[in-house]
Every structure is written in C-alpha cells, then in structure tokens.
Amino acid sequence: MAKKQKIQRPTAQTPKGFRDYFGAEVDQRTDMLRIIAGVYHRYGFEALETAAVETVDALGKFLPDVDRPNEGVFAWQEEDENDDGDWLALRYDLTAPLARVFAQHRNDLPLPYRRFAMGPVWRNEKPGPGRFRQFYQCDADTVGSSSVAADAEICAMLADTLEAVGIERGDYVVRINNRKVLNGVLEVMGLSDNDQRANVLRTIDKFDKVGESGVRELLGKGRLDASGAYINGVGLSGEQIEPVVAFLTSKMKDTTGTLKNLRAAIGESTIGAAGVDELETMANLLAAGGYDARRIVIDPSVVRGLGYYTGPVFEAELTFEIKDEKGRLRSFGSVAGGGRYDDLVKRFTGQEVSATGVSIGVDRLLAALHMKGRLTLDTSGPVVVTVMDRERMADYQEIVSELRQAGIRSEVYLGNPKSFGNQLKYADQRNSPIAIIQGGDELSSGTLQIKDLILGAKIAETATLEQWKDRPSQFEIPRADLVVRIKALLEEQAK
Amino acid sequence: MAKKQKIQRPTAQTPKGFRDYFGAEVDQRTDMLRIIAGVYHRYGFEALETAAVETVDALGKFLPDVDRPNEGVFAWQEEDENDDGDWLALRYDLTAPLARVFAQHRNDLPLPYRRFAMGPVWRNEKPGPGRFRQFYQCDADTVGSSSVAADAEICAMLADTLEAVGIERGDYVVRINNRKVLNGVLEVMGLSDNDQRANVLRTIDKFDKVGESGVRELLGKGRLDASGAYINGVGLSGEQIEPVVAFLTSKMKDTTGTLKNLRAAIGESTIGAAGVDELETMANLLAAGGYDARRIVIDPSVVRGLGYYTGPVFEAELTFEIKDEKGRLRSFGSVAGGGRYDDLVKRFTGQEVSATGVSIGVDRLLAALHMKGRLTLDTSGPVVVTVMDRERMADYQEIVSELRQAGIRSEVYLGNPKSFGNQLKYADQRNSPIAIIQGGDELSSGTLQIKDLILGAKIAETATLEQWKDRPSQFEIPRADLVVRIKALLEEQAK
Numbered sequence: 007m008a009k010k011q012k013i014q015r016p017t018a019q020t021p022k023g024f025r026d027y028f029g030a031e032v033d034q035r036t037d038m039l040r041i042i043a044g045v046y047h048r049y050g051f052e053a054l055e056t057a058a059v060e061t062v063d064a065l066g067k068f069l070p071d072v073d074r075p076n077e078g079v080f081a082w083q084e085e086d087e088n089d090d091g092d093w094l095a096l097r098y099d100l101t102a103p104l105a106r107v108f109a110q111h112r113n114d115l116p117l118p119y120r121r122f123a124m125g126p127v128w129r130n131e132k133p134g135p136g137r138f139r140q141f142y143q144c145d146a147d148t149v150g151s152s153s154v155a156a157d158a159e160i161c162a163m164l165a166d167t168l169e170a171v172g173i174e175r176g177d178y179v180v181r182i183n184n185r186k187v188l189n190g191v192l193e194v195m196g197l198s199d200n201d202q203r204a205n206v207l208r209t210i211d212k213f214d215k216v217g218e219s220g221v222r223e224l225l226g227k228g229r230l231d232a233s234g235a236y237i238n239g240v241g242l243s244g245e246q247i248e249p250v251v252a253f254l255t256s257k258m259k260d261t262t263g264t265l266k267n268l269r270a271a272i273g274e275s276t277i278g279a280a281g282v283d284e285l286e287t288m289a290n291l292l293a294a295g296g297y298d299a300r301r302i303v304i305d306p307s308v309v310r311g312l313g314y315y316t317g318p319v320f321e322a323e324l325t326f327e328i329k330d331e332k333g334r335l336r337s338f339g340s341v342a343g344g345g346r347y348d349d350l351v352k353r354f355t356g357q358e359v360s361a362t363g364v365s366i367g368v369d370r371l372l373a374a375l376h377m378k379g380r381l382t383l384d385t386s387g388p389v390v391v392t393v394m395d396r397e398r399m400a401d402y403q404e405i406v407s408e409l410r411q412a413g414i415r416s417e418v419y420l421g422n423p424k425s426f427g428n429q430l431k432y433a434d435q436r437n438s439p440i441a442i443i444q445g446g447d448e449l450s451s452g453t454l455q456i457k458d459l460i461l462g463a464k465i466a467e468t469a470t471l472e473q474w475k476d477r478p479s480q481f482e483i484p485r486a487d488l489v490v491r492i493k494a495l496l497e498e499q500a501k
Numbered sequence: 502m503a504k505k506q507k508i509q510r511p512t513a514q515t516p517k518g519f520r521d522y523f524g525a526e527v528d529q530r531t532d533m534l535r536i537i538a539g540v541y542h543r544y545g546f547e548a549l550e551t552a553a554v555e556t557v558d559a560l561g562k563f564l565p566d567v568d569r570p571n572e573g574v575f576a577w578q579e580e581d582e583n584d585d586g587d588w589l590a591l592r593y594d595l596t597a598p599l600a601r602v603f604a605q606h607r608n609d610l611p612l613p614y615r616r617f618a619m620g621p622v623w624r625n626e627k628p629g630p631g632r633f634r635q636f637y638q639c640d641a642d643t644v645g646s647s648s649v650a651a652d653a654e655i656c657a658m659l660a661d662t663l664e665a666v667g668i669e670r671g672d673y674v675v676r677i678n679n680r681k682v683l684n685g686v687l688e689v690m691g692l693s694d695n696d697q698r699a700n701v702l703r704t705i706d707k708f709d710k711v712g713e714s715g716v717r718e719l720l721g722k723g724r725l726d727a728s729g730a731y732i733n734g735v736g737l738s739g740e741q742i743e744p745v746v747a748f749l750t751s752k753m754k755d756t757t758g759t760l761k762n763l764r765a766a767i768g769e770s771t772i773g774a775a776g777v778d779e780l781e782t783m784a785n786l787l788a789a790g791g792y793d794a795r796r797i798v799i800d801p802s803v804v805r806g807l808g809y810y811t812g813p814v815f816e817a818e819l820t821f822e823i824k825d826e827k828g829r830l831r832s833f834g835s836v837a838g839g840g841r842y843d844d845l846v847k848r849f850t851g852q853e854v855s856a857t858g859v860s861i862g863v864d865r866l867l868a869a870l871h872m873k874g875r876l877t878l879d880t881s882g883p884v885v886v887t888v889m890d891r892e893r894m895a896d897y898q899e900i901v902s903e904l905r906q907a908g909i910r911s912e913v914y915l916g917n918p919k920s921f922g923n924q925l926k927y928a929d930q931r932n933s934p935i936a937i938i939q940g941g942d943e944l945s946s947g948t949l950q951i952k953d954l955i956l957g958a959k960i961a962e963t964a965t966l967e968q969w970k971d972r973p974s975q976f977e978i979p980r981a982d983l984v985v986r987i988k989a990l991l992e993e994q995a996k
Contacts, residue, residue, distance in 0.1 A: 050912030417545030
C-alpha cells in the first residue's frame with residue numbers, strides 16, 4: 007500500500023456557481039442596500055440580521071418552487087461523539103429565518119412585527135451562466151397583521167424604493183393581484199382537481215407571452231408553438247375557458263373599470279368577491295397615499311408562486327425596453343415580488359400567523375441601473391503619488407497625508423519604484439485621475455509635477471497638437487498649493 | 502419495523518453558537534462598516550467581496566492559532582454521482598479567500614493589489630458565553646509590496662479609522678513591533694530550539710500582565726502565580742534572560758530612545774538590525790504623515806501570532822479603562838491587529854508574495870463605543886398613527902404618506918385596532934416618540950391629537966402636576982400643520 011507522495015498545489019478557483027465581486031461592483035451594491043434600508047426604515051421597519059446557518063429542522067429543508075423537497079440546500083452534520091449531531095444548513099432565503107425568529111422571540115417582539123433583512127442566501131442548485139449559488143436578497147415583511155393596509159403599504163414602499171435607487175417614475179409599475187380572485191375564477195369554472203387548477207394557473211402565467219388566443223388554445227386542446235412543437239392543452243370546454251379569459255382581459259385603463267370586470271369574472275363566488283373587495287381597498291388606500299395607477303396597478307395576469315400565497319400578490323416590473331440575447335427588444339421585467347402568506351410559523355407553533363412581504367432582487371436592479379446608465383457612483387481610482395527617489399518616501403507620505411486629510415482618495419506608489427513606466431502603468435490600471443511627480447528638480451524649486459491622466463488619455467486617443475498646446479496634460483504647481491490645485495483639477499475632470 | 506408516526510414540531514432556535522441581531526444592533530454595525538470602508542477607500546484600497554463558500558482545498562483547511570489543523574471549519578462534500586464531489590467549507594477568515602483571489606486573478610489585478618473586505622466569517626469551534634461561531638471581520642491588505650511604507654500606511658489608516666468611528670485621540674494607541682527584532686533577540690540569546698523559542702515568545706506576550714520580574718521568573722525557573730499555582734519556567738540562564746528583559750524594557754517616551762535601546766538589545770544580530778531599521782523607517786514615515794508617538798508607538802511587547810508574521814506587526818489598543826467582570830478597572834484592550842506575512846499565495850503558485858494587512862474586530866469596537874456612550878445613531882421608533890375608525894384607513898394612510906415624504910419615520914398601526922390601549926402599548930414597545938390620533942371629533946374639526954410619548958414617559962416617572970400643566974403631553978393641532986408640527990416636536994425631543 008505504498009503511496010506516491012507528490013507536491014500537489016491546490017487550484018485557485020471559486021467553487022462552481024460562486025463568484026467574486028470587485029471594487030465598484032461591491033460599492034454599488036452596498037450603496038443600493040443602504041438606500042433601500044433607508045426607505046424600509048422610514049416606513050417603520052426594523053433591521054434583522056440572522057446568521058447564515060440554521061438547523062435543517064428549523065429551515066424545513068424545502069425550497070419554494072422546487073419540486074425536490076429534500077434538495078436545494080447546502081447542509082452538513084455537526085460533529086458529535088455519538089455521530090448524531092444536528093444537521094445544519096445555509097439559509098436558502100430570508101423568510102424561513104424570519105419564521106424561526108418570530109417563533110423563537112414572539113413574546114418579546116412587538117405585534118405587528120415589521121422587519122427588513124438583507125444579505126446573501128445560498129441554493130445548492132446546478133449553476134449555469136449567470137446563475138449563481140450565492141446571491142443577495144432584500145426583504146421586508148409585516149408579521150401578524152391581517153389588514154390589507156399592510157399589503158398596500160408594502161406596494162407603496164416598493165414604488166418609493168425603486169424611485170430612491172434611481173428608477174424614474176414611468177419606468178416601473180407595481181402590479182397587484184389577489185389569490186382569492188383567482189380561486190374565485192377556478193370556482194366559477196367548476197374546477198376542483200388540484201392538478202387541473204395548477205395547470206390553469208400556469209397557463210394564466212403565460213398570458214403576457216401568448217396573448218388571449220394562445221391562452222384559449224392552451225386551456226383547450228393545445229397549441230403549436232413558435233418552434234413548431236405541439237403543446238398539449240389542459241382540455242377544458244369552451245364554457246370553462248370563458249371565465250379565465252374574462253378574468254385575464256379584465257384589465258382596463260382605470261381601476262374602477264378593472265374592478266367591475268373582475269366582479270363579472272368571479273360571478274357568484276364568495277371567495278372571489280372577497281378578493282375583489284381586497285383589491286378595491288388596496289386601490290383606495292394607495293390612491294389616498296398618492297400612488298395612482300401609473301405606479302401601482304391592478305393586473306389579473308400576476309400569478310407568482312401560488313402554492314405559497316393566500317391573498318394579495320404583487321410584483322414590480324421595469325417597463326423600459328432592453329435588447330435580449332437575440333437582439334430583440336423586450337421590457338426589462340420583474341425585479342421584485344411578494345404577497346401574503348398565512349403559514350409563517352405554523353410549523354413551529356401550530357398557530358396560523360398571517361404575514362405579507364416583498365423581496366427585491368438586488369442584482370437584477372443593479373443590472374437595470376447599469377443598462378440605463380444611472381449608476382452615478384464614483385468609480386475612479388486614487389490620485390497616485392509616484393516615487394522618484396525611494397529615499398524620500400517620507401516626503402511622498404506627507405503629500406498623500408495632506409490629500410487624504412482633505413478627503414481626496416490618494417496613495418503613494420508602493421511597488422518597486424525602479425521603473426517610472428511601471429508606476430504610470432499602475433496608475434492606468436487603477437483608473438487614477440491624476441499622478442503627482444516630485445523629483446530632485448521639483449524638490450529644490452518647491453514644486454510638483456501634476457499629470458492629468460484623464461486628459462492624457464483623451465489626447466492619446468483623439469487630440470491634435472493644437473489641443474495639446476491649449477491645455478497641457480502635465481504641468482507644474484507650487485508644492486504649497488497641492489490640495490487646492492488637486493481639488494480644482496478633480497472638479498474640472500468631473501464636469 | 503413499524504414506525505410510530507407523530508407530529509413533531511421543529512424547535513425554533515438558532516444553532517448553538519449563532520445569534521440574531523435586531524434593529525439598532527444591525528444599524529450600528531452597518532453604519533460602522535460604512536465609515537470604515539470610507540477610510541479604506543480614501544487610502545486607495547478597493548473593495549473585494551468573495552463568496553462565503555470556498556473549496557476546502559483552496560482554504561487550506563487550517564486556522565491560524567488552532568492546534569488541530571483539520572478542525573475549525575464548517576465543511577461538507579458536494580453531491581456527485583461518483584460520491585467524490587469537492588469538499589466545500591465556509592471561510593474562517595478573509596485572508597485565505599484573498600490568497601485564492603490573488604492567485605486566481607493575479608494577471609488581471611494591479612500590483613501592488615490593495616483590497617479591503619468586510620463580512621462574516623465562520624469558525625466551527627465550541628461556542629461559549631460571548632463567543633460566537635459567526636462574527637464579522639473587516640480587513641485591509643496590500644499584496645505585492647515589500648516596502649515598509651505599506652506597513653506604515655496601514656498603521657496610519659488604522660489610527661484614522663478609529664478616530665472616524667468615534668474613538669477620540671488619546672483613547673487609543675497603535676503599537677508596532679517587528680518580528681525581525683524578536684528574531685534578533687533570540688539569536689543573541691543563542692536559542693535555536695523551536696519549542697524554546699515559542700516559549701520565550703509566549704512569555705514576552707505576558708509582559709503586560711506579569712511585568713519585568715514576572716518575565717524573569719517565567720524565563721528562568723518558574724513562578725508562583727496569583728492563584729497559588731506554580732508555573733514552570735522556560736529554564737534559561739540569567740545570561741540568556743538579560744537580552745529579553747533589555748528588549749522588553751527598551752520602550753522609552755521618545756522613539757529615538759526606544760530605537761537606541763533596541764539596537765543595544767539585538768547586539769550583533771544582522772536580522773535584528775534589519776528589524777530595527779524597519780521600525781525606524783516606519784517611525785519616520787509616520788512622523789511625516791503627522792502621526793506622533795501618542796497615536797502610533799514602537800512597543801517591543803507586541804507579539805501577535807508569530808508563526809505567521811515575518812516583519813512588522815501592529816495592534817490597536819483602546820486605552821480607556823472599563824470595569825471587568827470582577828469590577829476591577831482595566832484598559833479596554835486590543836480591537837485590531839495585523840502585520841506582514843510572506844506566504845500568501847505560495848501554496849497555490851509556489852511564488853513568495855509579500856503582503857501586509859490589518860483586521861479590525863468590528864464587534865469589539867462597537868462594544869467599546871457603547872461603553873463610552875458614543876453611539877449617537879438614532880434608535881428611536883417610528884411616529885405611530887393610531888386607528889380610531891377602521892373604515893377610515895385611507896385617511897390615516899394619507900397622514901403617514903405625508904410624513905414619510907417629509908423624511909419622517911412613521912407608520913399606521915396595522916394590528917387589530919379594536920383596543921386603543923393595545924395601540925399605545927405597541928407604540929411604547931416600538932420606542933415611538935409620538936402617537937397621532939384622529940377620531941370623529943378631530944375629523945370634523947379638521948384637527949389631530951398629538952401625544953408626546955417621550956414627555957409622557959417622563960411625566961409618568963417624575964413630574965408633578967405643575968409641570969404637566971406647563972407642557973401637556975397631549976395637544977391638538979390643525980390637520981394642515983401636520984408635517985411642520987411633528988418636525989418641530991421631534992427636534993424639541995432630540996434636544
């Protein structure tokens with residue numbers, strides 16, 4: 007059993023499905039989370055930060071929207087002398103920990119308990135292009151309020167949040183629906199078979215894509231899709247199909263019209279009527295808060311994870327157009343969603359506690375802002391003080407200290423200073439706006455050379471000799487004017 | 502094999518060694534991290550955020566300062582058809598991921614690479630009171646610079662950071678030492694046995710506690726400690742002990758004096774002389790940046806994880822006194838530390854890359870600020886608009902919308918409004934400064950009742966009837982004056 011020993015170096019690689027975030031990517035997300043937390047806080051929500059790790063027992067070991075109830079989490083067993091330590095797992099969302107926290111601390115928490123949480127969650131799923139196994143969620147939930155005022159408030163907060171992070175009014179819409187209305191429609195159709203109900207809901211979810219005629223086909227015999235494949239239909243009769251179509255096409259320009267159509271679509275259904283009443287109440291509350299239908303609108307085609315939700319559901323969609331992979335224009339789509347759910351802590355306590363909440367997809371929202379060119383965060387590098395004489399590091403240190411005390415991002419070059427070219431290459435790689443140079447001549451004359459790297463880059467790209475003469479990319483300043491002149495140059499560059 | 506089935510409810514409990522953070526605890530930490538990131542950024546460091554999960558292979562599966570090299574991390578194996586998936590683990594610090602990132606991306610990163618990182622790390626250790634298995638670290642490192650200017654800069658940044666988060670000048674000191682000086686002292690002593698060297702270093706680390714005579718005893722035959730137990734000594738001769746004592750007592754009020762003593766202590770040692778030179782260079786650079794010995798001082802008693810560090814080492818100590826568990830006064834102690842290490846990526850690439858860095862203990866720093874009463878973050882709850890008539894939620898919604906648009910944290914009570922007492926109890930639990938009441942009378946007269954809950958609490962505690970008359974804790978305002986009056990009252994309360 008001799009084993010060959012060999013120096014084997016580990017591979018420097020993130021695990022599959024994980025990634026690193028550098029510089030401005032991190033700053034921009036941090037900044038967005040801070041803004042969102044600010045809005046949530048203003049609405050009276052309190053921060054909650056749970057650990058990444060929960061017991062599998064408490065998590066429930068199941069993911070919403072995943073068919074395999076035992077999969078999807080990263081889990082391991084605690085070491086233990088008897089080999090039966092607790093199973094622990096990384097949280098897969100922020101709602102399961104909220105349920106655990108509320109059940110654990112319910113005697114000490116105010117009721118309603120309004121909390122927000124932001125942070126990474128982990129999914130043990132097959133990674134794919136652009137699909138990662140760790141990503142950020144940003145949630146706000148109101149626990150223990152059965153009033154739809156809580157749902158309306160979350161929709162209003164969602165609209166405020168989108169505007170706060172830089173999505174302009176008109177570029178988004180919060181669409182709301184109600185699970186009870188959908189149930190009412192299913193009741194009118196006379197559908198009691200759960201599989202068939204689920205199939206109808208799935209078809210409703212496709213309305214945006216396939217339109218009214220597509221929905222009719224899919225609910226009936228089936229449909230030949232664009233790729234030529236035949237999709238089997240749900241097999242409903244024309245009579246059964248009518249209420250669904252009436253429901254889906256009930257959206258009007260004004261809320262009053264939509265509500266009227268919905269009432270017609272749910273017919274005699276009691277649960278349906280309750281749903282329409284709730285939608286009406288929400289619409290009234292939102293109107294009182296100044297949120298009109300251009301910002302928050304009743305939209306019967308909103309479905310969202312229906313196994314989970316029991317009342318109002320909502321989602322925020324960005325309506326501006328982007329080009330998809332194939333170059334076709336389409337609207338950016340959903341960046342947040344949520345709704346009311348009733349089983350938050352039932353697993354723990356046996357009691358039904360109603361809650362409503364929203365989850366914002368921070369990464370998608372960042373991507374949207376990038377596409378709109380609305381990320382204004384400063385991504386420029388530091389002012390770099392070059393090292394002409396390594397014996398005079400203290401002088402360079404003094405320069406950089408003065409700049410930092412004036413709030414200017416700056417650093418002394420700390421690599422090997424032998425090659426000045428390498429120092430400028432470094433400044434370029436760091437996206438530095440300015441390099442500062444002080445050799446022996448400048449020292450004796452009490453001056454500094456200032457290199458405007460942004461202008462320098464422009465000149466290198468486009469400018470003619472005349473422009474160069476007009477505004478030199480390198481010039482001399484008195485040492486005493488350091489802070490004033492660098493500040494002025496940075497301001498000029500920012501114009 | 503019949504199994505009895507029974508409804509077993511999961512326990513709502515964090516796993517052992519993990520905890521939840523609520524409200525202001527979260528806000529205060531977020532705020533501190535933002536301030537620290539601001540200072541790091543100003544110094545030219547770039548943010549880096551790696552995933553919580555790394556391969557065990559890349560992490561190296563070892564913790565500094567832990568004797569059991571295979572323990573201390575939370576690890577699990579990836580599912581895989583052949584049952585030999587990668588082993589993954591939660592990061593135990595932020596340096597191991599930095600090493601992996603630098604090795605993985607070294608061709609794309611600027612050199613020196615200056616990065617900061619902040620976030621939770623996980624240790625699979627036995628939890629104890631106040632010892633958690635998930636906690637925050639906040640690191641800055643300069644990779645690929647062999648210049649001690651990089652070390653000096655990190656010390657300066659550490660001082661700036663402490664002041665930025667609210668530790669006043671005079672309440673902290675950054676103490677620096679150099680591993681090479683210690684090696685020089687060991688050389689002078691003629692110690693080559695590694696165990697004996699380690700024992701001497703451990704003894705040096707106790708100098709602050711046991712003083713000069715204690716160190717003499719511990720290096721020699723042994724010492725009877727305060728509890729009456731006899732601690733065996735290292736067994737050195739008096740001649741061998743002298744250089745250690747000379748070294749430890751070399752600290753003078755001025756840096757020049759300390760350096761002179763250190764040169765005497767390291768005698769003819771070349772490595773020792775190099776260490777003293779480095780300390781001198783750092784002191785000069787820091788003086789040039791305006792950091793005198795009251796803020797950053799050479800202190801030979803600083804040891805810090807010596808197996809790891811190869812050059813300068815430093816730590817930040819808060820010098821103000823607190824009472825320990827037994828009521829005795831002692832200085833608060835260390836909140837940050839770091840130093841230079843040379844083996845950052847050698848495991849991956851075979852190349853030696855020198856790096857220097859610091860890690861701030863965010864939670865300890867927060868605790869210190871709490872003790873000093875310097876956490877000024879607003880921890881007050883929202884203004885609560887009570888619900889007198891549940892049919893008029895839209896009116897209450899309108900009130901709260903106006904307040905929020907004016908930037909005032911506020912909410913409508915969303916619990917069951919039947920009991921007004923419960924609503925006020927809720928406001929109390931939320932630490933609300935103000936409750937707003939509008940019943941039928943107020944509605945018809947176009948007014949609001951304002952309840953000053955902070956004054957109310959004071960009156961309940963202490964005030965006499967005369968004071969009550971002077972400034973009522975409840976009063977009426979015109980509805981139209983809502984924002985102006987609430988703003989004014991909040992300002993008055995903040996005085």
